[in-house]
Amino acid sequence: MSSEQKKRKKGGQNTHLQKRQGRRSFKEDQEIAQLEQVLRDGAPARGSDPSAAARDAASTSYAGARTFDELPLSQYTKDGLKKAKYFTLTAIQRSALPHALAGRDVLGAAKTGSGKTLTFLIPIVEKLYRLKWTALDGLGALVLTPTRELAVQIFEELKKVGAFHDLSAGLLIGGKNVADEASRLTRMNILVCTPGRLLQHMDETPGFDTSSLQVLVLDEADRILDMGFAATLDAIVANLPQERQTMLFSATQTKSVRDLARLSLTDPEYLAVHAEAAAPTPLKLQQGYMVTELWQKMDVMWSFIKTHLKAKTIIFLSTCKQVRFVFEAFRKLRPGVPLRCLHGGMKQGKRTGVFYEFCEAQAMVLIATDIAARGLDFPTVDWVLQGDCPEDAATYIHRVGRTARYMAAGHALLMLLPSEREGALKMLSEAKVPLTQIRPNPAKQQAVSPALQALLSKDQELKDFAQKSLVAYCRSVFLQPRKDVFDVAALPVEEFAASLGLASVPKLRFMRKVKGKQQVLELGGKEALAESDGEEGGEGGSEDGGAAGGSGSEGEGAQGDARAAKKRRLDGGGKDAAAAAGSQKGAAAAAKSKEKAEAAAGGKGAAGKGGASNKRKVPEAAGKVPEAGDAGDDDDDFLVVKKRDVFAEGLPEEVVEAEEAADGGKKKKKKKQKIKVGMASGQRVMFDEQGNALDPLAQLAAEGFGEPGSEEASDGEGAAAWAAAQAGAGAAGVGAGSRPGDGLYVVSARPEDRFKKAAELMRQRDREDRRQLKELKREMKLERKDRLRAAAAAEAGEEGGGRVVTLGSRGGAAAREDDDDDEEDGGYGGSEGSGSEEEGRQGRGRGARGGEDGSDEGPSGSGSEDGGDSSDDDGGRGGGRGRGAGAGPRPEVGHMGMARKDAAGVGAPAGAGAGAGAGGAVPKKAGKGAAGLSLAEQEAMALQLLGSRRPWRPGARRSDL
Numbered sequence: 013m014s015s016e017q018k019k020r021k022k023g024g025q026n027t028h029l030q031k032r033q034g035r036r037s038f039k040e041d042q043e044i045a046q047l048e049q050v051l052r053d054g055a056p057a058r059g060s061d062p063s064a065a066a067r068d069a070a071s072t073s074y075a076g077a078r079t080f081d082e083l084p085l086s087q088y089t090k091d092g093l094k095k096a097k098y099f100t101l102t103a104i105q106r107s108a109l110p111h112a113l114a115g116r117d118v119l120g121a122a123k124t125g126s127g128k129t130l131t132f133l134i135p136i137v138e139k140l141y142r143l144k145w146t147a148l149d150g151l152g153a154l155v156l157t158p159t160r161e162l163a164v165q166i167f168e169e170l171k172k173v174g175a176f177h178d179l180s181a182g183l184l185i186g187g188k189n190v191a192d193e194a195s196r197l198t199r200m201n202i203l204v205c206t207p208g209r210l211l212q213h214m215d216e217t218p219g220f221d222t223s224s225l226q227v228l229v230l231d232e233a234d235r236i237l238d239m240g241f242a243a244t245l246d247a248i249v250a251n252l253p254q255e256r257q258t259m260l261f262s263a264t265q266t267k268s269v270r271d272l273a274r275l276s277l278t279d280p281e282y283l284a285v286h287a288e289a290a291a292p293t294p295l296k297l298q299q300g301y302m303v304t305e306l307w308q309k310m311d312v313m314w315s316f317i318k319t320h321l322k323a324k325t326i327i328f329l330s331t332c333k334q335v336r337f338v339f340e341a342f343r344k345l346r347p348g349v350p351l352r353c354l355h356g357g358m359k360q361g362k363r364t365g366v367f368y369e370f371c372e373a374q375a376m377v378l379i380a381t382d383i384a385a386r387g388l389d390f391p392t393v394d395w396v397l398q399g400d401c402p403e404d405a406a407t408y409i410h411r412v413g414r415t416a417r418y419m420a421a422g423h424a425l426l427m428l429l430p431s432e433r434e435g436a437l438k439m440l441s442e443a444k445v446p447l448t449q450i451r452p453n454p455a456k457q458q459a460v461s462p463a464l465q466a467l468l469s470k471d472q473e474l475k476d477f478a479q480k481s482l483v484a485y486c487r488s489v490f491l492q493p494r495k496d497v498f499d500v501a502a503l504p505v506e507e508f509a510a511s512l513g514l515a516s517v518p519k520l521r522f523m524r525k526v527k528g529k530q531q532v533l534e535l536g537g538k539e540a541l542a543e544s545d546g547e548e549g550g551e552g553g554s555e556d557g558g559a560a561g562g563s564g565s566e567g568e569g570a571q572g573d574a575r576a577a578k579k580r581r582l583d584g585g586g587k588d589a590a591a592a593a594g595s596q597k598g599a600a601a602a603a604k605s606k607e608k609a610e611a612a613a614g615g616k617g618a619a620g621k622g623g624a625s626n627k628r629k630v631p632e633a634a635g636k637v638p639e640a641g642d643a644g645d646d647d648d649d650f651l652v653v654k655k656r657d658v659f660a661e662g663l664p665e666e667v668v669e670a671e672e673a674a675d676g677g678k679k680k681k682k683k684k685q686k687i688k689v690g691m692a693s694g695q696r697v698m699f700d701e702q703g704n705a706l707d708p709l710a711q712l713a714a715e716g717f718g719e720p721g722s723e724e725a726s727d728g729e730g731a732a733a734w735a736a737a738q739a740g741a742g743a744a745g746v747g748a749g750s751r752p753g754d755g756l757y758v759v760s761a762r763p764e765d766r767f768k769k770a771a772e773l774m775r776q777r778d779r780e781d782r783r784q785l786k787e788l789k790r791e792m793k794l795e796r797k798d799r800l801r802a803a804a805a806a807e808a809g810e811e812g813g814g815r816v817v818t819l820g821s822r823g824g825a826a827a828r829e830d831d832d833d834d835e836e837d838g839g840y841g842g843s844e845g846s847g848s849e850e851e852g853r854q855g856r857g858r859g860a861r862g863g864e865d866g867s868d869e870g871p872s873g874s875g876s877e878d879g880g881d882s883s884d885d886d887g888g889r890g891g892g893r894g895r896g897a898g899a900g901p902r903p904e905v906g907h908m909g910m911a912r913k914d915a916a917g918v919g920a921p922a923g924a925g926a927g928a929g930a931g932g933a934v935p936k937k938a939g940k941g942a943a944g945l946s947l948a949e950q951e952a953m954a955l956q957l958l959g960s961r962r963p964w965r966p967g968a969r970r971s972d973l
């Protein structure tokens with residue numbers, strides 16, 4: 013190292029040391045002084061909306077700023093924003109940032125996807141910068157979020173905003189090793205965390221000091237303030253200094269004075285930028301609802317998926333157990349689009365993997381609980397389908413807010429039971445949610461129940477899932493506090509069970525049949541809960557929170573609270589529930605016939621076949637049911653009844669029905685292509701280089717069976733046969749003799765011999781295939797083990813302090829200084845870390861696509877199975893061979909479910925996944941052709957081949973002969 017370099021390095025270290033001691037460069041000091049002055053002099057008037065102010069370049073006021081450059085921000089923050097391509101402010105940023113930068117308490121409310129995250133991250137980073145915060149100053153800011161995924165997402169955004177700052181940030185979420193996290197907490201300046209884990213550290217980690225905290229942020233504030241987190245939050249706040257800046261953000265903001273008092277806000281600025289808007293949901297979001305009988309739900313969801321194969325969709329269901337069952341069942345039926353699931357019962361690594369995978373997918377269906385309802389910024393989601401009615405309008409707004417984010421458009425469809433229709437529509441219209449009724453297109457509806465029945469009869473685990481799913485759903489309805497919407501007595505449980513593929517209804521102790529109708533027992537809340545908990549083997553549905561009345565913890569470590577809250581609610585609400593259900597009986601019974609008639613009209617698909625009766629008629633022909641090869645054609649056809657704008661009520665019902673009938677009739681005539689799932693094809697199908705299916709004999713011939721020069725031809729028998737054929741081929745009935753080198757084929761004279769030989773050869777190849785497949789599986793198993801080991805190592809590394817990052821790449825010396833720690837701890841420093849992460853993401857993305865390829869191209873082949881299934885098993889990190897992607901050398905990258913570009917994920921996945929899919933698949937057309945030929949026909953074809961004047965070459969079509 014030259015002396016100049018040494019000097020520079022020393023200088024850099026000195027600078028870093030100075031910064032650690034709170035000393036800044038002269039330039040930074042100057043900038044900070046200037047910023048302080050502008051913020052003081054130009055602060056917007058209290059109670060004003062800065063976005064309404066006109067921008068005056070001459071004035072010192074920064075109210076009315078339209079771009080980040082016009083705000084009094086440090087150059088480091090401006091550079092970070094520029095690097096992340098953020099230039100102009102969104103509405104909430106225009107309104108709230110000027111107040112927040114001035115250090116005021118803020119209550120920000122704005123529609124989903126409108127940029128609230130930056131609105132609180134920028135002031136945090138700026139405040140700590142202006143205070144010349146250093147590692148020695150400890151914790152300066154806390155961001156609380158209700159879910160782990162949201163915390164991860166905010167942490168990523170923080171890395172962008174703070175890319176050029178010298179601040180350390182950590183991610184504290186449940187599911188990690190607390191002891192390891194503890195060792196590093198003291199070094200953190202900014203923490204993004206879920207409440208449960210933070211409180212745990214406050215209770216258990218010696219030296220975790222929050223006394224100098226400057227900023228507290230509650231993202232999804234109404235959720236954190238609600239019953240589920242109440243006790244946790246109160247305990248956290250009790251540990252924080254009174255004097256601090258507090259900011260609350262949500263699309264559905266709380267105004268409850270009681271809530272705000274708990275946080276001791278000081279003269280907060282309430283900024284609700286879309287309060288006057290016609291709707292609380294994004295403008296470009298098209299929203300519809302569909303009335304569906306409970307027993308039609310599976311069909312409708314399946315049909316929706318099958319008719320939106322190219323879309324990116326989130327399906328929300330009430331409970332973990334429903335999500336698990338629907339995911340597992342649909343996955344086995346291979347709809348033709350990758351499926352993933354997300355719920356609180358999953359391990360954290362898997363959850364994070366699915367989160368990133370769904371972020372990157374082009375077309376995918378994510379089946380999720382309300383754990384995914386809030387804050388998650390999945391790019392380009394096309395559809396949000398709510399399979400179960402949300403517990404309240406806020407949940408509805410957050411769920412649909414996963415689509416149509418920022419400037420994008422999106423679609424949302426809500427499925428309502430006839431018994432929920434009136435109450436839910438009233439609840440949503442009070443919240444000003446614009447909804448239009450949509451009817452399913454009967455011609456596009458597919459019944460899935462027969463396939464489910466078949467699956468469940470063979471798969472005990474899936475059957476258990478189905479039973480638990482049914483119980484969890486009924487219980488969630490039973491526990492819903494809004495009795496004007498949810499009526500457990502109105503649930504047609506038997507028909508529902510049949511629609512899930514169950515032969516009988518599992519025991520529901522909280523419901524009892526009385527005179528053929530299900531009625532809620534007049535049980536006390538606790539009793540009901542105890543019974544239903546016991547029923548599910550103690551696997552409480554509390555993790556699903558949402559459905560259980562909104563108090564669930566979403567698996568965030570506040571389960572104690574959730575359970576307590578649930579019990580409280582039940583104590584007070586159980587009897588109410590029973591009473592309400594009782595009082596609803598009469599009205600419900602009266603309303604039911606009308607509702608059912610409407611539902612039957614609305615859901616003519618299955619109902620059309622099943623009639624308008626309430627009784628579930630499970631379609632008889634199991635073959636009719638969804639198959640991998642079934643058309644998943646035009647998006648929206650399922651929802652758009654022909655010649656009808658479903659978002660604008662139009663044609664009279666009779667006309668539509670007539671059209672539907674006519675259409676349906678036509679469609680029925682079309683014979684559907686089927687692949688017999690699970691049935692052995694009995695035939696090997698081979699493909700030439702162009703991918704054309706070849707019949708076995710042709711393939712054998714093409715590959716040189718009996719060909720001169722080949723083993724067969726060169727052995728005595730082959731040569732003799734050739735000679736014999738030359739001499740008197742006609743006598744042998746072959747007539748195909750030719751000289752070696754002509755490219756014609758010489759075979760044994762007797763067809764039986766030839767077939768015997770061919771059969772033996774095929775058997776040999778089958779054996780070889782099986783061996784190779786076994787080998788492949790073994791390799792994949794080893795890979796998976798390696799990956800798991802790497803992931804475990806990464807987790808262990810990361811658990812050593814959650815995720816930690818030093819914000820800022822300019823402190824090169826700092827980054828270097830911390831490098832050792834970062835490696836050891838599974839953290840990573842500054843921009844280098846994010847760079848490799850980006851690469852990793854790409855790698856993993858490709859891996860995923862490899863899996864998709866495998867899955868899509870080989871519906872029943874081994875390749876597809878390896879690709880599709882195992883990708884799910886692994887938390888959906890790509891499929892096929894591409895799954896090796898997870899094993900990157902940097903543990904932190906592995907933990908986040910991402911792979912490095914140089915890992916197997918790039919080269920191998922698509923090719924391997926697709927290859928395996930194609931190789932193992934039995935495409936219908938080819939399989940049928942081969943299977944359909946009798947021995948004599950095959951013989952005739954062989955003769956035709958053998959008698960051809962032109963040699964058969966791989967790649968030649970049969971018609972070329």
Ligand SMILES: Nc1ncnc2c1ncn2[C@@H]1O[C@H](COP(=O)(O)OP(=O)(O)OP(=O)(O)O)[C@@H](O)[C@H]1O
Nearest residue numbers: 098100101102124125126127128129263387389418
């Ligand atoms: N000023 C901006 N310019 C460009 N894009 C932005 C800007 N601010 C935010 N975004 C982008 O808009 C998207 C939504 O932002 P964000 O997640 O902060 O929304 P939100 O209001 O918090 O939504 P939710 O209520 O669902 O939590 C993100 O992808 C973000 O990168």
